[in-house]
Amino acid sequence: MTRTAISSSLRKGIVPSNEMVYIVDDDASVVDALSSLLRANGKQVQIFTSGQDFVDFERQDSCACLILDLRMPGLNGLQVQKSIAAQTTIPVIFITGRGDVPSTVTAMKGGAVDFLTKPIDESALLVSIDKALEQDRKLRRVAFEQESLLARYRSLTPREQQVLPLLVRGLLNKQAAGELGITEYTVQIHRGHIMRKMEADSFATLVKLASKLNLEASEAS
Template sequence: MSKSPNLSQSPLICVVDDDEDVRSSLSSLLRSIGYAVKTFAGPLDFLASDAVDAASCLILDIQLGEADGLEFQQELVTSDASIPIILISGHGDIPKTVRAMKAGAVNFLPKPFEEEALLAAVAEAVSRDQRRRNDAHRDESIRLRYEQLTPREREVMALVAAGLMNKQIAWRLSLSEITVKIHRGNMIRKMQVKSVAELVRLADQLGVRAAPETHPDATPSRQGNPPL
């Protein structure tokens, strides 16, 4: 049997199956290796719970009495629910298997299935969910850093990401080059980047990259110093 998941907080595995014996046996198996488990007799019970966003994996029976597991899977996909799904069925139906996998199921297991096969599928689903949550956390962190920038720092960020030099940015924004350097330094510190390449990547993620547009010789031609 697979070892207990080495995580600081046990991932939540949800089981939707209209067979009470199946729910009970799966719950016992998953709890025995350290997963948190919630079971439901049907899709509506699952949707009415607080487990939808918290779940790291959904084990879903295809045949749920009057409900259709594949249709419910599609509803979850359509609603942008990101929970990884493992479909189980008492019948090895190849067309349904293909349909389920195309819709994004992590795995399709015909009953009866080996414990190791289920646990391997669950481990893969939990791993996918952890990567998704890590990505979401990283994206949120980037967004929060960007929100700390002043309007002027955001302008400088977009222009730096577009490839403009400090003197070109100064011309575009009617600033002195020294002032641009100050804004640029503050922006880099707040965004926590170590290179222009990293800044370009973050700007692309945020959708704030500006189109390059420079003065022909990139040198201000106005008399006197541009305003601060």
């Protein structure tokens, strides 16, 4: 499974209409009951009968969450969670017929949204799914905003990338010019280009954007 890109609908600030709930459980009766419940509540559902099938599946680009059975033949729920952790941020809701404290702790440390015991409380499950989908929307929104910010930063010329950290450190144009061995007027020109390319409507905004880029760390490296 590969990490999905940010959808065009999210770029426009619109909540995707193709949100998906994935169910991974080897128990056919549980899968049928859960999928019927979710579809009746307006959710799109895709079913997998083994953990390996889900791990091998190429997900479409959409907001999603995963309902994952803890105990299954082959890859169990915790192994699936660990396997996909490096490739996706999809929120996970664990379900199990007989939960145990160590497994619950491991699941939660791995970032699980919830841990529900069978028979599943329908209301609790629906609340957990809404929570998980909202979490995924936020994660995807943050990822897009960071991607957009990096794209704007990379649109700066090498010299503008040198000027930017000096300005946000509070240096005057004359001081920045002295550090770089260029004229104050040239710094003023670069400053105007930086503000435009970074889409900063004020210097305060530019400082906030630069802080998200962690320029000091990148300069040190």
